[in-house]
Amino acid sequence: MTIRNREQRTAWLFLLPALLLLLFVFGYPIARAFWLSLFTQNLGTKLQPVFSGVDNYIRMAGDGRFWQSFWTTIGLTVTTVSLELLLGLSIALVLNQRFFGRGVVRTIAILPWALPTALIGLAWAWIFHDQFGVVNDILLRLGLIRTGINWLGEPTLALIAVIFADVWKTTPFVSILLLAGLQSISPDLYEAHVIDGATPWQSFYQITLPLLMPQILIAMLFRFAQTFGVFDLIMVMTGGGPGGATEVVSLYIYSTVMRYLDFGYGAALVVVTFLLLITSVAIASFLLQKSRTSLGSS
Amino acid sequence: MFYLEPLNQLPKILQKLKSLAAVFLAVLLLGIIRLCIPQALSQGPVVINLLLTAPDAESWKQGIVKDFEAKNPGIRINLIEGPNATNLLEDLYTSAFILGDSPYDLINMDVIWTPKFAAAGWLLDLSDRMTKEELAAFSPKDIEGGSIEGKLYRIPMRSDVGVLYYRKDLLQQAAFQPPETFADLLKISLALQKQGKINWGYVWQGRQYEGLAAMFVEVLQGFGGFWVNPNTLEVGLDQPETLHTIAFLKETIQKGVSPPGVTTYIEEDTRRFFQSGQTAFLRSWLYVWPLSNAADSPIKGKIAIKPMVGATSDTGGACLGGWGLGIAKSSKHPEEAWKAIQYFTSEEAQRQFVLNSGFVPSRRSLFTDPQIVAKYPHYPKLLEIEDRAILRPPIAQYAQTSDILQRYLSAALTNRMTPESAMKAAAVETRRLLGSREWGF
Numbered sequence: 001m002t003i004r005n006r007e008q009r010t011a012w013l014f015l016l017p018a019l020l021l022l023l024f025v026f027g028y029p030i031a032r033a034f035w036l037s038l039f040t041q042n043l044g045t046k047l048q049p050v051f052s053g054v055d056n057y058i059r060m061a062g063d064g065r066f067w068q069s070f071w072t073t074i075g076l077t078v079t080t081v082s083l084e085l086l087l088g089l090s091i092a093l094v095l096n097q098r099f100f101g102r103g104v105v106r107t108i109a110i111l112p113w114a115l116p117t118a119l120i121g122l123a124w125a126w127i128f129h130d131q132f133g134v135v136n137d138i139l140l141r142l143g144l145i146r147t148g149i150n151w152l153g154e155p156t157l158a159l160i161a162v163i164f165a166d167v168w169k170t171t172p173f174v175s176i177l178l179l180a181g182l183q184s185i186s187p188d189l190y191e192a193h194v195i196d197g198a199t200p201w202q203s204f205y206q207i208t209l210p211l212l213m214p215q216i217l218i219a220m221l222f223r224f225a226q227t228f229g230v231f232d233l234i235m236v237m238t239g240g241g242p243g244g245a246t247e248v249v250s251l252y253i254y255s256t257v258m259r260y261l262d263f264g265y266g267a268a269l270v271v272v273t274f275l276l277l278i279t280s281v282a283i284a285s286f287l288l289q290k291s292r293t294s295l296g297s298s
Numbered sequence: 299m300f301y302l303e304p305l306n307q308l309p310k311i312l313q314k315l316k317s318l319a320a321v322f323l324a325v326l327l328l329g330i331i332r333l334c335i336p337q338a339l340s341q342g343p344v345v346i347n348l349l350l351t352a353p354d355a356e357s358w359k360q361g362i363v364k365d366f367e368a369k370n371p372g373i374r375i376n377l378i379e380g381p382n383a384t385n386l387l388e389d390l391y392t393s394a395f396i397l398g399d400s401p402y403d404l405i406n407m408d409v410i411w412t413p414k415f416a417a418a419g420w421l422l423d424l425s426d427r428m429t430k431e432e433l434a435a436f437s438p439k440d441i442e443g444g445s446i447e448g449k450l451y452r453i454p455m456r457s458d459v460g461v462l463y464y465r466k467d468l469l470q471q472a473a474f475q476p477p478e479t480f481a482d483l484l485k486i487s488l489a490l491q492k493q494g495k496i497n498w499g500y501v502w503q504g505r506q507y508e509g510l511a512a513m514f515v516e517v518l519q520g521f522g523g524f525w526v527n528p529n530t531l532e533v534g535l536d537q538p539e540t541l542h543t544i545a546f547l548k549e550t551i552q553k554g555v556s557p558p559g560v561t562t563y564i565e566e567d568t569r570r571f572f573q574s575g576q577t578a579f580l581r582s583w584l585y586v587w588p589l590s591n592a593a594d595s596p597i598k599g600k601i602a603i604k605p606m607v608g609a610t611s612d613t614g615g616a617c618l619g620g621w622g623l624g625i626a627k628s629s630k631h632p633e634e635a636w637k638a639i640q641y642f643t644s645e646e647a648q649r650q651f652v653l654n655s656g657f658v659p660s661r662r663s664l665f666t667d668p669q670i671v672a673k674y675p676h677y678p679k680l681l682e683i684e685d686r687a688i689l690r691p692p693i694a695q696y697a698q699t700s701d702i703l704q705r706y707l708s709a710a711l712t713n714r715m716t717p718e719s720a721m722k723a724a725a726v727e728t729r730r731l732l733g734s735r736e737w738g739f
Contacts, residue, residue, distance in 0.1 A: 043417045043694035044733045059730060064723065065705060153562055242562065243506035243708050258392055260698040261418055 030274060036267035043261050056268035066269065068244060069252040070276075076163060076248060077227040083167045084223055085216065088174030093208075095175065096182040106179075113172040121236030124165035128152055128237075155245030158238050162246050166233055170226070174219045181215030182208070217288040221281060228277050249273050343374045344634045348404040351387060352379040357655035362647045366638060373634045375404075384408055395420040395626075403629035404638060409443040409620055409689070410508075410696055412452045417694030421451040422625040422632055428453070435645075435661050439618050439687040446692060451624050453643050454660035458619035459680075459687050460516050462607065463572060463580040463590070467600040468495055477607050480520065480546050483579060487555040490578050500550055500579040501568040504561035506708035511690060511700045512617040513581055514707060518543045519615030519688050520608035526691035526699060531732045535703065536725040542609070544710050544717040551711075561711050573597060581606065583619060587676060588656050603679060605686045615688035620660070695731060702727045 037056050039049040060066055095106050112120070127134045128151035136148040151157045185208065193203050231250040234240065240247035240255075249269070257266035350358060355377045363375045380387045388411055394400040395418065407415065415421050428450070433441050436454050444452030464476060468490055477483040487499020503509035515525060523539025526532070534540065550556040560568075565582055572580035573589065575596045580586065591598050606614030623642060625635045641647050648659045652670055658680065664670055665681040691699060706724035709715040715723075 043414060044731075047418055062727070062730070064727070065701075150562075241506070244705060255701070258389060258396075260695065261392075261396075261414070262695075262698065 030271075033267045033270045033274075036264055037271050039264045041262075041264040047261065047263075049264070052264070056265050057272070059265065060268055060272060065244065065247075066249075066252060069247045069249050072159070072246065073228060073248040073250075076159070076166075076230070077224060080163050080166045080170075080227050081220060081223045083163070084171045084174045085220060087167065087171045088219065089178055089212075089216070091171065091175040092178035092182055095179050110172045110176060112169050113176075115169075117169065117232045118236050120165065120169050121233045124161065124168075124233075125152065125237045128161045152238050153242050155242060158242055158246050162234055162237055165237060166227065166230065169233065170223065174223060177219045177222075178212060178215055181212045185211050214288065217284065221284045221288065224284065225277060225281060228273075228280075343372050344631050345374050345376050346403045346629075346631060346635050346638055347376045347378060347401055348406060348638075349378045349380050349387065349390065349402050350406055351382050351384065353382060354406075355379045357651070357657070361650050361654050362642055365647065365650070366641045369641070370634075370637060373637065375638060378402070391415070395628075398628070400626045400628045402626055403631055403635045405624040405626055406455075407444075407452050407622055407624055409440075409452075409618055409622065410700075412444050412622070412624070413446045413692045413694045413696055415624070416446045416449070416451040420627055422627050422629070423449050423451065424453065424625070424636075425450045427636060435663065437660070437662060437684045437687060439684075439689055440620065440622070440660055443618055443689050443692055444622050444624075446694070452622040453624070453639050454620060454622040455643055455648075456621045457658045457660050457680075457684060458584050458621075459616040459683055460512055460581060460583055460619070461603045461605060461616060461680075461683055462614075463582060463586060463601055463603055465496075465578045465597065465600055466602040468578050471495075476602070476604055477579075478612050479607050480517075480609060483607055484549065484553060484555055487578055488553065491554070496576060496578050498557050498571070498577040499555035500581075501556055501560055501563065501571045501577050502547070502550075502581045503563055503565055503568060504547070504708075504711055505564050506704045507564060508700060508704070509564055510704050510707060512619070514543065514703070515688055515690055516581065516606040516615045516617050517546060520606060520613050521546075522609065522613070525703065526693060526728065526732070528689075528692050531693070533725050533728045533732070535721045535728060540721050541717050544707070544721070547711060548717075561708070584658050584680070603676065603683070605683045614686075616683045616686045618687040618689050620658075622660070693732070698731055699728055702731065 036049070038051060038053060040052040040055060041047060041049040091109060095102065095109060099105075126132070130136060130148045130150040130153060133148070133151065135151065136145070139145045140148065149157065151161045189207050189211075190203055193207060198206070229250050230248060231254065234246055234248055234251060235254075238246045240251040250273075253266055253269045253273070256262050256269060260266075348358075358377055363377065367374060380390055388408070391400075391402065391405065391411075394402060395415070400420070405415065405421065412421075425448075433450075437457065440454040440457060441450065444450055444454060462477075466476075469476060469486065472486075472490060472493065472495075474486050474489070477486055483500060490496050491499055503513045518525060518540060521539045521542045523537055523543060524532075524534040526534070551558055551560060557571075563571075568580055568582060569586050569589065571577050572582075572586070573595055587601075587603070589595065590601055605612065605616050608614045623639045625632050625639070629635055642651075643660065645661055645663065648661050648664055649667060649670065651657065652659045652664060653673060656674070658677070659665065659670070662681060662684075665677045665684070671677055690696065693699065702724055706715065706720040706727075710717040710720035
């Protein structure tokens with residue numbers, strides 16, 4: 001046995017507890033959900049599991065509500081993550097500058113992220129309330145509208161309100177991640193670049209963005225996975241309404257399991273959502289890897 | 299000798315350990331003794347837990363619970379005040395049941411939950427506890443709504459039905475009889491609107507939520523259609539009667555009888571419309587009556603009720619709502635819980651409950667009880683409407699069935715789909731859900 005082999009074996013031994021834990025915490029539930037998804041277990045079968053093969057998956061293909069909630073989730077995720085990256089980067093750039101009271105501002109900027117989501121959901125539901133909400137009050141006072149807008153009662157407006165709240169809540173997370181990345185970029189690079197005659201815009205595009213790319217991708221990955229599974233904020237703010245306009249996949253799964261007691265079908269929904277999420281994350285990781293290697297080689 | 303120090307202390311430590319062990323043993327012994335004493339021997343009263351919405355709990359606390367406890371010193375009713383939204387209450391029950399050991403003994407149920415809770419095996423079968431004669435004291439539909447597959451799980455406590463409210467003053471002034479058909483309803487509304495007496499004719503609940511399904515079954519009944527046959531699980535949503543129903547509802551908006559926003563209204567939106575005097579007709583539940591007849595109501599004393607109108611004559615249905623009591627299968631005190639149900643649904647307790655709270659009783663005799671009629675003169679009329687009551691399909695998978703209907707009905711009413719394609723899709727999804735493997739692809 002070569003030293004290398006022996007070292008590898010030791011490494012696996014060290015990894016074993018963590019792997020077992022992962023298997024237990026992630027592997028088992030997913031395998032269990034997959035197994036359950038092959039059964040019909042609902043009120044129609046008196047909650048007894050009856051093997052039904054891929055019936056649940058066929059049913060899903062023709063389930064208009066699933067697809068509606070799926071596209072809502074995709075739309076919500078793409079919009080909020082893009083907005084968060086844009087805003088988060090701007091805030092990180094500001095917080096990276098030296099100015100008086102920077103520490104205080106940095107602390108305040110992280111505050112929305114630190115507050116419990118359910119409370120934030122309640123607060124935003126009140127802010128967007130059609131009768132007593134602050135948003136309508138401001139718009140009325142400014143003379144922009146005559147009567148209060150029913151924000152959470154109209155499908156498009158409700159979606160906008162939810163996006164607004166989610167962006168407000170999680171932009172700080174993105175900006176903190178990006179701020180850490182910014183601080184790891186050496187000021188010498190900028191100095192040299194300026195001496196070479198670069199404008200601030202050029203510095204941003206040629207130094208900041210490429211060197212920040214790994215952090216941007218990590219932030220994107222995190223936020224993508226989180227927004228894809230968002231539950232609490234929407235549950236509290238709109239409950240998925242009006243008329244299912246803000247119903248995301250996680251809310252639909254909740255209804256299927258908790259309200260309909262349709263465990264088999266709920267499991268099928270979980271499995272498909274999981275596979276879709278894994279696929280997206282795999283693509284993002286691939287991009288991440290690629291950007292790292294390209295940075296390493298340049 | 300520093301390192302020997304601990305050794306010197308060994309006896310002391312042992313001593314300490316001994317006393318610790320003694321304490322431990324004593325606690326253990328006490329625990330065992332406590333466990334060994336039979337429950338009956340321990341002197342405390344049996345506590346029966348009952349979850350209610352917080353505002354409902356108020357009206358229980360004042361009278362019937364106190365009286366029951368006074369009559370049954372060994373039993374205490376613990377009212378747990380839950381959230382005001384009934385769907386949250388249902389979630390609380392459900393999660394407690396799924397986890398197995400439900401903390402609730404008495405289950406206060408909306409009529410549409412009963413089949414689900416029963417099918418899931420969470421409720422105690424009450425069939426043998428009441429005779430046919432005893433059950434005849436309640437409205438037959440109320441009993442049917444609490445039964446599944448011939449077994450009874452829920453004893454009705456509070457009745458509720460959907461009714462048609464109308465402004466008798468306006469109708470009298472314009473010399474109209476109360477409407478009998480959908481056509482009458484439109485005709486009278488348009489005439490009154492033309493006279494400038496009201497802005498709108500008729501308001502109903504059109505938002506995508508459970509209220510839409512309740513409103514829908516009443517009109518559907520008027521056109522002679524059906525949603526789901528609970529016995530055969532046949533689905534009637536793609537039948538012509540359903541399309542007539544949707545056509546009528548859309549007509550109310552197209553003709554300007556109902557405001558365009560009616561497709562976003564829930565009960566309270568429509569009540570405010572009606573109570574502010576802006577409309578002649580309203581479809582709603584019984585809670586509107588006391589509010590619209592309150593001292594500060596502009597339409598106080600000017601309203602009357604009748605069952606929902608029909609297509610050819612008075613054939614519309616009155617959607618059954620209301621609350622009833624069941625017993626959790628996991629309850630450790632089913633006998634005491636049954637005693638409580640017996641008392642709460644007794645004539646004596648109900649009379650007091652109704653007089654105190656203004657709710658509607660479940661016992662038929664109380665609708666014409668002199669004491670109650672003196673306070674609520676419209677109750678005898680309600681009994682007539684109760685006889686026209688119809689159930690939303692009492693099937694285990696009702697919640698899912700209703701959500702499918704709501705989604706597609708709302709799409710049809712707001713012109714996102716044609717009624718034909720919406721109802722075809724709703725029928726296909728419902729059939730698929732209710733299990734027949736003929737999926738109609």
